[in-house]
Amino acid sequence: MADKLHFNLVSPERELASEEVDQVDVPGAEGMFGVLAKHSPMMTNLKPGVVTIRNGGDSRRIFVRGGFAEVTPAGLTILAEEAVPVKELDAAAITQRIKNCEQDLADKDSTEATRERAQAELSELKELQAAL
Amino acid sequence: MPSLKAYKNRISSVKSTQKITRAKQMVAAAKLRRAEEAAKASRPYTERMEAVLANLAKAAKDAPNAPTLLRGTGEDKTHLLIVATADKGLCGAFNSSIVRLARERIVKLQGEGKKVKIVTVGRKGNDQLKRLYGELIVWKMDFVDVRQIGFQQAHEIAERVLSMFEAGEFDVATLFFGKFKSVISQIPTAQQIIPAIAPEGLETPDLKGAVYDYEPDEGEILKALLPRYVAVQIFRALLENVASEQAASMTAMDNATRNAGDMIDKLTLQYNRARQAQITKELIEIISGAEAL
Helix, strand or coil, X not given: CCCCEEEEEXXXXXXXXXXXECEEEEEECCXXXXXXXXXXXXXXXXXXXXXXXXXXXXXXXXXXXXXXXXXXXXXXXXXXXXXXXXXXXXXXXXXXHXXXXXXXHHCCXXXXXXXXXXXXXXXXXXXXXXXC | CCCHHHHHHHHHHHXXXXXXXXXXXXXXXXXXXXXXXXXXXXXXHHHHHHHHHHHHHHHHCCCCCCCHHHHCCCCCCEEEEEEECCCCCCXXXXXXXXXXXXXXXXXXXXXXXXXXXXXXXXHHHHHHHHHHXXXXXXXXXXXXXXXXXXXXXHHHHHHHHHHHHHCCCCCEEEEEEEEEEECCEEEEEEEEEECCCCCCCCCCCCCCCCXXXXXXXXXXXXXXXXXXXXXXXXXXXXXXXXXXXXXXXXXXXXXXXXXXXXXXXXXXXXXXXXXXXXXXXXXXXXXXXXXXX
């Protein structure tokens, strides 16, 4: 059996994972990348997306938003501003939020700032929906 | 001398006050446990964030294009004081001691001819500061209708502070909060958050000769990391504040309950004495009445 990778996933409110795993796929700012044990040290920003943790035959998926991934010889650490296991996401709620955003965008009265925010949220939500 | 009835009334009113303080003490103890847990849960994130920042900052600090959040604006004219207090009273000197620390800083800065701006987080701090420095308060925030403070709130504050910084409205930001040391000791603390001070003395991971790969590059990462670091520091301060507030409230209410107990004892003694005196007086009246016959 190959070496295991020590993996930590923490958000400001809790620690979601701290374990030995085979491989973790991370949505980096410049594309998805997989991390195995003995990966060379690196640091990257994260894009909103899904982190996939593979261990043996199992895989777990966690949605993360805003943060960093750091690979050191000691293992992989992901600092995410928001992290939710995909299982806990609510498809109906997301669809509703997408609708709200689209309304904000379509509304002629909304200001430039709200529109910008809605646009950003919308692309994030689309990402979320795709993950489901 | 007050009548027996008056004593009875006072005893029962002190008793009901004691009931309230005792209940409040127990509520504070329960909330303190929750607050401590929340603070503990946030610790791994903060620690790792500090490690990452220390690692990056070492490389980037001396670079001429280092972000202003790290380097500062190069000036020291306008100070922003973020004063975080509780929304509720009944917690001893907790709020006042934070406000006092902030006030001393304001006096000192104004004495040096610097401009001061204040942001208050929490209602009590705002109430106390607006009397003296009402015109310095730029905006305020409270969590009266927030049940549990989450990262969301810290993020909101950080965003407003950062947008002020970007607009050049201040040079240095300092955060005031009650540091939670133990249940009986909370220390009002001032912590500079902008320009960010990279934590020192942290071990950077041993790379065994390998070199970090940065994606997209160090500058970009630092630019994204620093605002988050500000938010994280605010978040930690808020959590510590909640824990400190509950601890202070618990101690204060414990004292109040004890004082009420002492007072009840004293009043009961006086009541008994008065009752005895009245009985004696009645007896004398009866006896002297009988003798007169």
